[in-house]
Amino acid sequence: MLDFLEIFQRVFKKESVSSKKVAKERLRLVLVHDRTSMSPQVLEFLKEDLIKVISKYMDIDTEGLEVNFSKEDDSIALVASIPVIKVKRLSTS
């Protein structure tokens, strides 16, 4: 439910984000994909390296691993989803 303050703000403040901002954000995101997809193997190398490093600490489902770019507020984030099968017991033997 909207409270009074929110309604007030919606009516009297700038009601929408400027379309120029939206355009810029969309472009930045789409270009990250365009630019990296020019060399798709780079993302693949990144995945392989990730698997190597993380496998030292836990068993992961390498098939289900996903690495992608996503937009977070006003920055681009690299988001990795890595299904964990089993965390290894650290042993120093």
Added chain:
Amino acid sequence: MGEVIVVTSGKGGVGKTTTTANIGTGLALLGYHVVLVDTDIGLRNLDVVLGLENRIVYDIVDVTSGNCRLKQALIKDKRFEGLYLLPAAQTKEKTAVSVSQMVDLCNDLEKEFDYVLVDCPAGIEQGFKNAIAGAHKAVVVTTPEVAAVRDADRVIGLLEAAEIKDPLLIINRFRPEMAKKGNMMDIDDVIEILAIELLGVIPEDELIVISTNKGEPAVLNQQSIAGQAYRNVSRRITGETVPLLKLDVSNGLLMRLRKLIGMG
């Protein structure tokens, strides 16, 4: 030895041909020897923008396939010294010219002219590859819109891969009043995203359409704000430092002036 500059964009209809015609005419007005090469085979346009469509006898394919000598195919613009057009072929395939033929052609032209401006077709296929083949430099044209900037980014990547270094950017059809209201990306936004050097900003201008109707590039029209912007771009190409046009101010003033004298 002249300089071969390709005018390209990726996306269609953003103003490559308009830009080629105006920079070329602008350079000729400055006293340089200029040839404009239309590589948009099958969709010839540069001839009509320049008002030279009735003088075509031979075209670029006639030259590359040896049907005529290069000199025979060059059309001299009679309105001023030093401006020539090598028209595209209208009834042939894009594949009628090969990359190596294009390189040879540019080599021949740069011996005779100070500037060789190559008007590139839309897209990134064979026509694009031909157009950039003999170029030393590139001018990338975009409008401040998402799709056009995205395609410009792609083309910049391809130019780099082809070792055409440091392409220069023209932002065309800019509307300062829209940018001010936050409804169009600003110059800085586009430069930040593409990260290449700005050669010029050409405002949206009705007189571009009118000048195309007449076959007289806007640089010839002192009333045209886009013409003024293109005159500045031409001078920058020759190495001069020319400040950017103050668009909102002069535009408004020009509009008011036009209204005053009944042109608005």
